Each structure stands twice: as C-alpha cells, then as structure tokens.
Amino acid sequence: MQNKILKLLYNSEDYISGQQMSESLGVSRQAVNKAVKSLRDKGFGIESVTKKGYILKSVPTQLCEEAVKLFLRTKIVGKELKVLETVGSTNDYLKELGYKGAETGTVIIAREQTAGKGRLGRVWQTKKDDGIALSLLLRPELSPAEISSITPLSGLAMCKAINDFCMLDSRIKWPNDVIVGKKKLVGILTEMAAEFDRVDFTVTGIGINVEHTVFPDEIAHKATSVLLETGRHINQNKFVATVLNYLEQELIMNRYRLNGTTVSDYQNLCATIGRQVTFARGKRNISGMAVSINNNGELEVMLSNGTIATVNSGEVTVQGIY
Numbered sequence: 183m184q185n186k187i188l189k190l191l192y193n194s195e196d197y198i199s200g201q202q203m204s205e206s207l208g209v210s211r212q213a214v215n216k217a218v219k220s221l222r223d224k225g226f227g228i229e230s231v232t233k234k235g236y237i238l239k240s241v242p243t244q245l246c247e248e249a250v251k252l253f254l255r256t257k258i259v260g261k262e263l264k265v266l267e268t269v270g271s272t273n274d275y276l277k278e279l280g281y282k283g284a285e286t287g288t289v290i291i292a293r294e295q296t297a298g299k300g301r302l303g304r305v306w307q308t309k310k311d312d313g314i315a316l317s318l319l320l321r322p323e324l325s326p327a328e329i330s331s332i333t334p335l336s337g338l339a340m341c342k343a344i345n346d347f348c349m350l351d352s353r354i355k356w357p358n359d360v361i362v363g364k365k366k367l368v369g370i371l372t373e374m375a376a377e378f379d380r381v382d383f384t385v386t387g388i389g390i391n392v393e394h395t396v397f398p399d400e401i402a403h404k405a406t407s408v409l410l411e412t413g414r415h416i417n418q419n420k421f422v423a424t425v426l427n428y429l430e431q432e433l434i435m436n437r438y439r440l441n442g443t444t445v446s447d448y449q450n451l452c453a454t455i456g457r458q459v460t461f462a463r464g465k466r467n468i469s470g471m472a473v474s475i476n477n478n479g480e481l482e483v484m485l486s487n488g489t490i491a492t493v494n495s496g497e498v499t500v501q502g503i504y
C-alpha cells in the first residue's frame with residue numbers, strides 16, 4: 183500500500199488529492215492518510231496543501247525499503263527485498279532464508295552489520311549507515327563447478343554501478359574487490375549451498391564503503407569510501423537501486439556465465455591485468471605478469487619462462503596495490 187501511494191506521488195508532477203489516490207487505488211481515504219503518515223515517519227518529504235492535496239518533495243537519503251523499491255527497474259533481483267536496521271551478517275541471514283525456500287533474486291540489505299564476514303574467516307568492518315551491506319540470493323540451474331563466474335560478474339556490476347552513479351574511475355582487483363586508486367571500496371563474498379552435482383542456491387554478499395571519513399587503524403591504509411573519493415554524500419536508496427539494476431544486467435541477463443562480452447568488459451576494468459602478481463602454488467610463491475581472465479573467471483598469469491599459469495583462488499598480491 184505504501185509503495186503504491188509512493189509510486190503515485192513520485193509519478194505525479196503536480197499535487198494529487200487524497201480523494202484521487204483513494205479512488206485510483208480503490209482504498210479508503212483513511213488508508214491513504216495512514217500510508218502518508220508512515221511514509222513521512224520514514225523520512226519522505228510529503229507536503230500537503232488544503233484543497234490541492236499532496237506532493238512528494240524529497241526522498242530519504244538513508245536506506246529504506248520503500249525508497250529502494252521506488253527506483254528499482256529489475257524483474258528478478260530485488261523482487262523480494264528487505265532493509266534491516268541491524269544484523270549479524272546479511273549473508274548468514276539470507277542463507278537461513280535460502281534453506282527455507284526464499285526465491286531467486288531475494289535481496290537483504292542492512293544499515294549495520296555486527297559480524298560482517300570476509301573470505302577465509304576474515305572480518306568485514308562496517309559502521310552504522312557508513313557502509314552498505316547487501317546480499318543477493320540466486321538459484322542458478324548450474325553445477326557447483328559452473329558457478330565460478332558469479333563473483334567476477336558481481337564485481338563487474340559493482341564497478342559499473344559505482345562509475346555510473348558516483349562518477350568514479352573504480353577498477354576491479356581480481357577476483358572480488360572494487361578499488362579506487364590503490365584502496366578498497368567494495369568487497370564481495372559468494373557462498374553456496376549445493377549437493378554434489380547441483381547448486382541449491384548462492385548468496386553473494388557485497389560490502390560497500392559509502393560515508394566513512396575514517397577507518398580502523400588496521401585497514402586505514404587500504405580502505406576508502408565514496409565520500410572520501412568524491413567529497414559528496416550520495417542518496418543510498420538510488421545508489422542501491424542502481425547496484426541491483428546492474429546485478430540483474432550482468433548476472434541474470436548473462437545467465438550467470440562469463441562470455442566474450444563480459445570477459446572483455448571485465449578486462450577493461452581490471453586493475454590486476456598488466457601488473458606483476460605473486461600467488462602461492464603449494465609451498466612456493468610464484469610471480470608473473472597477469473595477462474587476462476578466462477571464461478571461468480580465472481586469472482591467467484604469464485611466467486618468466488613464457489608459460490601461462492591459471493590461478494583460481496583469490497590469494498594474489500598485486501604489485502602497486504595490496
């Protein structure tokens with residue numbers, strides 16, 4: 183109901199009366215008043231003038247479900263969407279929903295995470311309203327071996343969304359970071375629930391630094407935020423809708439697989455390619471020049487003897503970055 187009232191107000195250039203709204207939605211005037219009040223409580227600037235009606239003057243900048251939905255243009259991603267005030271980890275929360283049958287495209291967003299996770303048991307640091315934590319559940323009809331494109335495609339979507347919305351020149355540090363300059367703006371963690379030959383669901387968690395002006399000492403040298411890079415405060419709701427639009431474009435429209443176009447897009451935006459990298463093989467550290475990624479999302483590294491090594495784990499040090 184609130185979403186419908188909001189759509190009417192958003193799409194109307196002039197004042198719209200309570201009567202008009204109640205007629206076009208087939209609900210009572212009282213229900214309209216109640217929805218308007220709830221929307222105002224959530225921070226929507228809805229002005230009312232006697233005999234003219236209501237007009238939408240402003241949308242909250244802090245995350246709110248109704249506002250994200252207002253700007254969303256997707257068919258699948260975010261069809262089910264929830265914004266939480268606080269949660270341990272959006273990935274853990276969404277995995278629980280996944281086991282209970284949540285449908286593909288379900289999105290959980292949190293204004294605060296108290297136990298944000300990175301890969302390999304590492305911690306993802308977030309502070310209330312400074313960072314956005316977002317998780318997307320997908321049910322691709324693929325085998326566990328075939329879902330390796332999900333993280334790179336998500337990274338590609340994030341990089342495009344940031345460059346488009348924040349007008350930044352962000353790049354992808356293979357496989358799962360989005361960086362600006364030499365610092366990390368976004369981290370991505372994909373988890374899955376699978377049987378031997380069939381994926382039940384994947385949950386891709388994306389942490390984005392938005393409003394931070396300072397970071398904890400241990401990451402201050404390698405972390406940055408949209409505010410630090412642009413000097414501007416963004417409307418988080420419009421931004422999240424842009425992110426979800428790009429996730430749908432890159433993941434759903436490409437059926438979760440890298441192809442010629444997405445590999446080429448990824449390579450054009452990848453900061454790792456063309457740099458010296460070091461990675462572990464067994465107990466040895468090997469260095470070489472990152473030259474490309476393949477259709478499985480693996481990094482191809484040219485070694486000094488001219489052979490190509492394929493790296494599929496993210497533990498790579500990139501010279502000049504981190």
Ligand code: BT5
Pocket residue numbers: 270271272273274295297298299300301302304305306307308313314315316317358359366367368369370371386387388389390391401404405406
């Ligand atoms: C990642 O791991 O970068 C994946 C982060 C995924 C976070 C999202 S938030 C929504 C969803 N719910 C979750 O619980 N998680 C996901 P990794 O590549 O392992 O990088 C982790 C490392 O990045 C840490 O060890 C720190 O060095 C650094 N780090 C931690 N917090 C950071 C931040 N806010 N900004 C930049 N770097 C950070």
